[in-house]
Amino acid sequence: MRRNLTKRMAVLPLLAAAGLVLAGCGDSVNDAATETATEEAAVATEEEAATEEAAEVAACGDWAIAMHGWVGYTASAQVVAEVAQDALGCTIEQTQLEEAGVSYDAMEAGSIDVIVEDWGGGRWQEWVDRGAIQEVGTNGNVGLIGMYVPQWMADEYPDITDGTKLNDYADLFQTPETGDKGAWYEGPPGYTTIGEKIIDAYGLNYQVVSTGSEAALIELFTQAADNKTAALGYFYEPQNFLAQVDLARVNFPANDWTDPAEASGLTDYPESPLMKLATTELVESGSPFATLVANFNWTNDDQNMVAADIEGGMTPQEAAQKWIAANKDTVNSWLAGTGASIS
Amino acid sequence: MKAWIDTHVPDFLHRKWVWIVGLLIVWFALGRIFKGVHTLDIGNSEDTPTTEVLGQFAANIRAARAENPIFVYIFNPFRQGIESFVEVIRAVISDPAPGALIPVIGWFGILAIIGFLVFATSNWRTSLLSMVLIFGCGVLGMWTYSMDTLALTLGAVVLSLAIALPIGIWAGLNDRVMRAVRPVLDLAQILPTLVYLAPLALVFLIGIAASTIATMIYSIPIGIRITAHAIRSLQNGPIEAAESMGSTRWQKLTKVQLPMAKRTIILGVNQTTLAALSFVVIAALIGAPGLGEPVLQALSIRNIGDGVTAGLAVVFLAIMLDRSTTAAVARSNQIPLTGKPLLIRRLSLGAAAIATIVAVMMSRQQLWAAIFPETLNFREPIGDWFDAITEWFTTTFYFLTTSFNEVFTLNILNPIEYLLADAPWYLTIIMISVIAAIIGGRAVAVLSAVLLLLIVWIGLWNDTMITLTQVLIATTIVMVIGVVLGVAAGRNEKFERVLKPFLDAGQTLPAFVYLVPVLALFGPTRFAAIVCGVFYAAPVVVRVVADGVRGVPKEMVEAAISSGSSTTQVVTKVQLPASKKSLLLGANQGLIFVLAVVVIGGLVGAGGLGYLVLQGASKPELQGKGLAAGLAIVLLGIVMDRIAHASARRS
Numbered sequence: 001m002r003r004n005l006t007k008r009m010a011v012l013p014l015l016a017a018a019g020l021v022l023a024g025c026g027d028s029v030n031d032a033a034t035e036t037a038t039e040e041a042a043v044a045t046e047e048e049a050a051t052e053e054a055a056e057v058a059a060c061g062d063w064a065i066a067m068h069g070w071v072g073y074t075a076s077a078q079v080v081a082e083v084a085q086d087a088l089g090c091t092i093e094q095t096q097l098e099e100a101g102v103s104y105d106a107m108e109a110g111s112i113d114v115i116v117e118d119w120g121g122g123r124w125q126e127w128v129d130r131g132a133i134q135e136v137g138t139n140g141n142v143g144l145i146g147m148y149v150p151q152w153m154a155d156e157y158p159d160i161t162d163g164t165k166l167n168d169y170a171d172l173f174q175t176p177e178t179g180d181k182g183a184w185y186e187g188p189p190g191y192t193t194i195g196e197k198i199i200d201a202y203g204l205n206y207q208v209v210s211t212g213s214e215a216a217l218i219e220l221f222t223q224a225a226d227n228k229t230a231a232l233g234y235f236y237e238p239q240n241f242l243a244q245v246d247l248a249r250v251n252f253p254a255n256d257w258t259d260p261a262e263a264s265g266l267t268d269y270p271e272s273p274l275m276k277l278a279t280t281e282l283v284e285s286g287s288p289f290a291t292l293v294a295n296f297n298w299t300n301d302d303q304n305m306v307a308a309d310i311e312g313g314m315t316p317q318e319a320a321q322k323w324i325a326a327n328k329d330t331v332n333s334w335l336a337g338t339g340a341s342i343s
Numbered sequence: 344m345k346a347w348i349d350t351h352v353p354d355f356l357h358r359k360w361v362w363i364v365g366l367l368i369v370w371f372a373l374g375r376i377f378k379g380v381h382t383l384d385i386g387n388s389e390d391t392p393t394t395e396v397l398g399q400f401a402a403n404i405r406a407a408r409a410e411n412p413i414f415v416y417i418f419n420p421f422r423q424g425i426e427s428f429v430e431v432i433r434a435v436i437s438d439p440a441p442g443a444l445i446p447v448i449g450w451f452g453i454l455a456i457i458g459f460l461v462f463a464t465s466n467w468r469t470s471l472l473s474m475v476l477i478f479g480c481g482v483l484g485m486w487t488y489s490m491d492t493l494a495l496t497l498g499a500v501v502l503s504l505a506i507a508l509p510i511g512i513w514a515g516l517n518d519r520v521m522r523a524v525r526p527v528l529d530l531a532q533i534l535p536t537l538v539y540l541a542p543l544a545l546v547f548l549i550g551i552a553a554s555t556i557a558t559m560i561y562s563i564p565i566g567i568r569i570t571a572h573a574i575r576s577l578q579n580g581p582i583e584a585a586e587s588m589g590s591t592r593w594q595k596l597t598k599v600q601l602p603m604a605k606r607t608i609i610l611g612v613n614q615t616t617l618a619a620l621s622f623v624v625i626a627a628l629i630g631a632p633g634l635g636e637p638v639l640q641a642l643s644i645r646n647i648g649d650g651v652t653a654g655l656a657v658v659f660l661a662i663m664l665d666r667s668t669t670a671a672v673a674r675s676n677q678i679p680l681t682g683k684p685l686l687i688r689r690l691s692l693g694a695a696a697i698a699t700i701v702a703v704m705m706s707r708q709q710l711w712a713a714i715f716p717e718t719l720n721f722r723e724p725i726g727d728w729f730d731a732i733t734e735w736f737t738t739t740f741y742f743l744t745t746s747f748n749e750v751f752t753l754n755i756l757n758p759i760e761y762l763l764a765d766a767p768w769y770l771t772i773i774m775i776s777v778i779a780a781i782i783g784g785r786a787v788a789v790l791s792a793v794l795l796l797l798i799v800w801i802g803l804w805n806d807t808m809i810t811l812t813q814v815l816i817a818t819t820i821v822m823v824i825g826v827v828l829g830v831a832a833g834r835n836e837k838f839e840r841v842l843k844p845f846l847d848a849g850q851t852l853p854a855f856v857y858l859v860p861v862l863a864l865f866g867p868t869r870f871a872a873i874v875c876g877v878f879y880a881a882p883v884v885v886r887v888v889a890d891g892v893r894g895v896p897k898e899m900v901e902a903a904i905s906s907g908s909s910t911t912q913v914v915t916k917v918q919l920p921a922s923k924k925s926l927l928l929g930a931n932q933g934l935i936f937v938l939a940v941v942v943i944g945g946l947v948g949a950g951g952l953g954y955l956v957l958q959g960a961s962k963p964e965l966q967g968k969g970l971a972a973g974l975a976i977v978l979l980g981i982v983m984d985r986i987a988h989a990s991a992r993r994s
Contacts, residue, residue, distance in 0.1 A: 029713045030443040069643040095630040096639055097549060101963040102541050102629060105405065106549045111630070123963055130406065176752035177868055177948075185867065186387075189945065189954055190961025196386045210387065210954045211867035212946040215645055219862040223741075311644050 060090035063113045068099045075306035076116045078320040108132035115277040138273035140297035145269040148235045150224040151246035163252040170205040178207040185233035197265030238300035240307040288338035295334040370774045374766035381767035383804040391802025398967025426552040429498035437490030449706030449713030459699040465670030476663040484722025485656040486715040492633035499558040499619045511570025528564040533980040535942045538973030554626035562618040573607030613668040624853040648726030654856035661851035737863040744864040764808035783989030810951035817876035821933040824881045829888025846882035854943040872944030880936035884929040891925020
């Protein structure tokens with residue numbers, strides 16, 4: 001016990017001293033930082049005052065963008081964040097988060113304000129009905145889900161891209177996982193899929209293997225292309241991977257559905273414009289950030305370009321800035337109505 | 344009747360294993376005949392009546408959030424309290440105030456404080472190691488992320504202990520309390536985090552509070568268990584002496600029981616801390632700051648190197664926290680210093696204190712001591728190096744691993760899965776219950792049957808059997824590895840020292856870091872999932888077994904050697920039987936750890952319950968099914984644990 005006491009006594013003066021040091025010494029690198037920040041702010045205000053245009057930009061405020069775990073999303077969200085910070089002076093927080101339910105709940109609670117790309121055709125309806133979330137248009141990217149095989153298979157078996165004839169090739173796709181059936185690799189658990197319905201509807205001699213992640217699909221197709229092995233799996237555009245490895249889409253008869261719950265399984269996936277979502281709070285705030293989010297719109301090629309740079313080793317910030325610098329007109333069209341612009 | 348059996352039934356039929364092998368043959372034959380009949384296989388996106396009810400329940404909570412008084416008056420203040428507590432720690436070590444460059448203390452000061460605290464509670468060697476490891480986090484380019492993780496971990500540990508210690512002591516003193524809390528502990532430890540992550544975020548929103556609470560749910564049970572165990576396993580002598588001297592119950596507790604149990608209780612602190620740290624990545628899924636962020640980012644752009652770098656920082660923190668708490672235990676067991684050594688110790692403590700204060704002051708005023716210098720940041724080269732190694736490893740061993748995977752899948756995985764999942768459900772339940780009756784007795788057989796029927800009723804039978812197959816195989820492999828390496832480590836201290844960093848890494852490296860390499864080696868397969876489970880669970884078993892083997896009295900081993908036993912005989916006839924308790928604990932922990940990564944398996948092609956949990960987390964319309972899958976994992980865990988327990992008690 002006594003030894004314990006001495007030990008405690010040794011710590012106490014230190015804590016007291018540390019407290020004194022922290023309280024007493026006002027001179028820290030932080031003060032210098034604050035001074036520079038104030039100076040910068042002063043300069044900025046002068047600059048703003050100088051240009052009439054800038055003076056009209058309303059205060060932007062603090063907003064949070066959800067960051068979902070796929071590279072295309074990172075590209076879109078980072079570009080929006082950079083423009084908001086540089087051109088509108090917004091304070092943007094980027095919060096890594098699971099998609100769908102967790103994110104919608106966070107929006108309803110006010111911790112997240114924007115989702116820049118959502119694939120889930122209407123799964124947010126419950127939150128829209130309660131007035132928490134609003135759809136703020138499409139982001140210009142068009143999502144297209146489908147079943148793919150490596151290009152070498154399409155070259156060798158031209159018929160294979162006709163989905164209705166897949167049964168002729170089932171034995172090519174046999175794996176130890178699926179026994180005497182072909183393996184039909186499905187995507188990450190959160191992604192829209194009608195794979196099971198297609199297999200049922202056509203009586204395909206295939207068994208679903210749930211790969212569980214984007215990483216798993218990409219490894220699968222990379223190896224199928226490199227080692228010339230067979231693989232039939234779920235994939236989608238926009239995804240920069242399609243530019244790196246040649247895949248051929250397996251086609252089913254033209255699409256006739258939008259809600260996956262209503263799909264018959266006889267027809268292919270639809271092209272679906274990807275949606276932007278914002279909280280009602282942001283939409284009604286009158287902040288120029290709301291205008292930027294509503295106007296944000298770019299093509300699949302744009303997204304793939306930024307995504308490729310990120311995968312090539314740039315930080316998301318660098319990749320986004322590079323694209324912004326090369327596409328000023330597009331960025332300025334998003335800023336229309338805010339009074340701000342970049343040059 | 345009994346006499347008749349004794350005389351007429353051949354001797355070998357009295358042996359249990361003969362019956363079990365016979366049953367397996369019957370099971371296999373019937374399974375072949377009825378293959379694919381009544382397997383209760385349902386589609387991934389298909390709901391069942393039970394899962395629909397659960398889904399509706401979650402939706403109702405969500406709709407009621409805004410006005411419900413429970414939220415307004417209980418959950419919200421609770422959340423804010425936790426959040427501000429953790430934010431205070433973050434403000435000191437990781438999160439600069441708005442407009443500021445550094446938090447209250449710069450990196451150099453934090454390094455010094457950690458060094459001093461470890462020195463004060465243990466010795467200079469551990470202190471030096473701790474400082475090197477913390478410095479290493481900076482070299483990996485992960486300083487701020489590491490400090491965020493440290494802040495969250497410390498916050499969660501302090502709050503966890505505030506709850507776990509009192510309850511643990513109470514449960515240690517009172518059998519009835521122990522019986523009451525045990526099922527809750529089981530549930531909290533086996534239920535996969537991802538099952539309650541979304542509901543937690545629903546109640547406590549995203550960010551620091553929700554992730555701290557999620558961490559607490561996971562780490563409190565461990566703290567309670569070990570504290571209760573510490574009180575329970577005390578020798579009676581001193582306690583009775585205190586009683587006979589007329590001590591009050593309070594005196595007995597504070598003067599005798601707690602000081603005596605201190606060593607094991609600190610072990611509880613150690614385990615609680617490591618459990619909290621293993622939460623880093625999961626926490627990032629609901630928006631918590633820390634090392635989970637770079638890990639998830641790296642996964643989404645498949646930058647293996649950067650993911651490993653971030654994962655390594657987690658391992659560094661884990662080793663630091665583990666070694667410093669363990670060293671503190673060791674020190675508290677030493678005889679107190681007196682005379683000259685005590686003087687030296689006091690003087691050096693004083694000197695260290697002054698050095699620490701100077702370092703803290705410098706870290707606030709000098710830029711190099713405030714912000715971790717960019718010239719010492721080797722994040723990119725280290726990442727590239729890991730990339731190159733992984734690339735080489737996966738391309739070199741790809742053909743070896745895929746062919747091994749194929750042989751294993753065809754000869755072991757598939758036959759067992761046919762047995763469990765492709766036979767009619769009632770056949771499987773009957774067979775499992777009969778085997779449980781043979782090895783564990785009637786009570787556990789009835790319990791197994793009831794719980795398995797419950798899974799049928801939930802509607803996830805087939806997925807549960809797919810998961811059971813993988814869990815059985817993974818646990819078996821884990822036990823084999825655990826016993827082999829554990830015995831080797833227990834017998835040879837040098838080997839243990841070499842092994843230890845790998846055990847630390849296996850236990851604390853976030854699974855998200857090695858998903859991509861595992862996928863590259865094995866593809867999206869059930870075997871890949873088994874590999875993930877083994878990687879995570881084996882270290883614990885190795886540790887427990889090694890500890891047991893080391894605990895075998897030396898005299899027993901020496902007696903065996905002097906009577907001419909070979910090494911193999913010493914191991915199989917003396918050391919293993921004598922450490923039976925540790926083997927059982929190892930099996931139990933191995934099982935729990937394998938179950939804990941069932942969900943990770945869902946990310947690499949395992950299908951089954953793990954996939955359903957993930958699906959429930961990201962598809963709102965299937966949230967009920969995800970919750971049901973989590974419940975099924977718990978039921979499965981209880982069935983397996985109880986059968987193992989009962990059979991151990993009998994043999």
